[in-house]
Amino acid sequence: MGTRSVWNGSISFGLVNIPIKLFTVLDSNNEYSFNQLDEKGHKIQYKKWCPIEEREIPYEEIRKGYKIAKDEYVIIEKEDFDKIKAITTKTIDIKEFIDLKDFDTILIEKSYYVSPSTDGSAKKRRGKQKENLVSASNKAFRLFVDSLKETNKIAIGKVVLKDREHLVAIRPYQRGLIMHQLMFQEEITPINEIEGMPGSESSGSLVPIDEKELELGKMLIGNLTSSQFDVTQYSDEYAKELEKLVTAKSKGTTYKTEERNDSVDTSDNLIEALKASVQRSKTSKN
Structure with a gap:
C-alpha cells in the first residue's frame, strides 16, 4: 500500500502556482509503542483529577489555563483561540530564496516529501484536457526543482498546517523536493546559555590546544x-x-x-x- 499524502495544496512564488502534495518522511511502521500495566498485567487508565475538590473532572469541564503566578491562571476559552487562529490556506507562500550554504539545519523541526499533484479542477476534467493539465503541473514542478538545483538555492516560505503558521524551507532532494518545517529563531535556546559551552559565562577561560x-x-x-556518505550502512x-x-x-x-x-x-x-x-x-x- 502506498503512502497517503497528508496535505494537498500548491507552491506559490511570483505569478507561478505549482500544485503539490506533502508526504511524511518518517516511517512509523518500525516504531514500538508500549502500554503501562499494573503488576497483574491490566492496562492502566488515566483520569483527570482535581486534588482540591478530590474528584474526577469530566472532559466537558476541562479548560486550558496559562500560569501567571503561583496557583493563579488565566483561562483561555476555545473562542479566544479562534480569534487568533491562522487563516487556513492551501498555499505555501514563497518569501525569498537563499544560498544553500547559508541554510542552518538547526532550524529543522520535521520534514516532508513534496511531489507534484493535479488540483481539484483536473479531477473534474476528462481526456485530453485533463492530460494537458497534468502535464503542465508536472512541468512546473520539474522546472522549480531544476531551477533550485542549478542556482544552489533553497526556497523559504510560510504555510498554515493544523491551524498554525509555520516557516518552511524547500530544497531539491534526489528526484523531487523536500520541505523542512522550521522553528522560529525565538524558539531556539541561544548557545551561549548552555552551561559549559565555550564562550558562555560558566565555561571559564579557553583551554589551550x-x-x-x-x-x-x-x-x-x-x-x-569517507569518500561518500552512505546512510544505508x-x-x-x-x-x-x-x-x-x-x-x-x-x-x-x-x-x-x-x-x-x-x-x-x-x-x-x-x-x-x-x-x-x-x-x-x-x-x-x-
Missing part, C-alpha cells in the same frame, strides 16, 4: 573520512535488539545478548587517547 594534539586530531578525522541497532527481545518474551524463551568488550579508558591522557584512536582507525581500514 597543543600542536601535537591538533595534528593527531586532524589525522584521526582523515582516517575516518547505518541502522537502529537498539530497535533490532528490542524486536528480538519482544519476540523471545512472546514465545516464552530467554533473550540472550552478546557481551561487549569495554575499550581501555585513556580519557585522562588526551595524547595517548588520540594515538590509540589513530592506530585503531588505521587497523579498521586495512
